[in-house]
Amino acid sequence: MDVKTTCLGVLAMGEATGYEIRKHFEDGPFSHFAEGGFGSIYPALNRLTADGLVECTEQAQDKRPDKKVYRLNDRGFSALLQSLERAPAEDRYKSDLLFMLFFADHIPPTRLAALIDDRIAFYRDKLAQMAECRQDDAAPFGPAFVHGFGACVYQAALDYLERHRAALIDRVARAQAADAAE
C-alpha cells in the first residue's frame, strides 16, 4: 500500500490539499495506520493527477502560497476499490523506544523513568484526543471499527507501561548498583 493509494483513501473522505493530507496522516483518523511526509505526498499527487485519478484546482490566496485542492474522480475511486481487493501486506511496526528498552540494563534508571513517563504521557494524550472525536450515528462502520482498534491497542500499551514501569526501573537500579559494587 503505497503513498499514492493512501492519498486516494484520504481524498475519498473529501477534497484536500497536500498539506491537509499530511495532517490527516499525523492527526486524523488515518494516523494510526498510514504515514507519509511531504517528500512522498507531493510527488504522489503529481503522479495521481498525471494518471487521471484525481483532479486539481488551484486557488490563489492573498499573502499565502497558492492552494492546490485535489479531488477524487470516478477513476480514482475505482482505483481505491481495486486496492481493497489485493491481499494486504503484513503490518509493520517500528519502535526506537522498545529497541532502547531492550537494552534497559545499560540505561541509568532516571533516564529509564523519563523515557517511560514520556511515552505514558503520549499515550494518555492520544487516547484523550481519540475519545473526543466520537462519530455520528449515520457514519459508515469501517472508520469506527478501525478507531476502536487503535484505541484498544493504545490502551493496552499504556496499561502495560503503567503496570510494569516500577518493577523494571527497580530491578535495573538494583542490578546496576550490584554491578558498581562488584
Next chain:
Amino acid sequence: MDVKTTCLGVLAMGEATGYEIRKHFEDGPFSHFAEGGFGSIYPALNRLTADGLVECTEQAQDKRPDKKVYRLNDRGFSALLQSLERAPAEDRYKSDLLFMLFFADHIPPTRLAALIDDRIAFYRDKLAQMAECRQDDAAPFGPAFVHGFGACVYQAALDYLERHRAALIDRVARAQAADAAE
C-alpha cells in the same frame, strides 16, 4: 534508529551473519519493533565494517556460499550505548489491513470475514510462538520487558478482532443489502 544501529543491537546478543540478522528481524526478540531486508542489512554491515565497529570473519563452506560472520567490537558496543542516549523517534505503525477495514463498507462481507479471520490466526500463532520462548532467570530485564509489551499489545489486538468481528460483518452486510435493494 537506522538499520546500522539495529544491526549493532542484534550483534550485541552474539555474532551473526547478515542472513541470521535478517531472521532475527523476522522471528527473533527484535521482530516486534525492528525491521530490515537484505538490501539494507548487507550495505549496513559493510559500512559498519568500514567504520571499524564490527569485525568480519569469512568462513568457507562446502557446497554453500561463504559465510561472513560479524562480531561487535568495543567501539561498536560504545556506538550502541551512544544510540541509547539520543531521544527516541516516535513509533511508526503501518497497516494495510486497517486501511482496508477503514473502507469496510465497500468490501463484501465474505471477504471481510476472510481478512479478519486471517489476522486472528496470525495473532494466535504469534502469541503461541511468543509463549514458548520463556527466558531463563539470569537474563537481563530489558528483553523480558519488551517481550511482555509485545505480547500484551498483540493480545489486545486479537481480543478486539474477536470481540468486534461479528458486529462489523453483520452491519456491513445489512447496509449493503439495503443499498442493493435501493
Next chain:
DNA sequence: ATTTGCATATATCAAATCGATATATTATGT
C-alpha cells in the same frame, strides 16, 4: 520419478520513501 518449494547465503539495483531544507507570510506566545 520429478517438479515444486523452502532453507541456506550473499549481493545488487531501480523505485519508493524519509528527513531536512528552502521559501514566504501571519498569528501567537514569552
Next chain:
DNA sequence: ACATAATATATCGATTTGATATATGCAAAT
C-alpha cells in the same frame, strides 16, 4: 521584541524497500 508554530508547496540527497540473480541441498507433493 523575539521566537515559534501554522499555513502551503517544493526539492533533493540519503536511506530503505522489494524484487531479482546466483548456487546448492533437502523434503514434500504430484
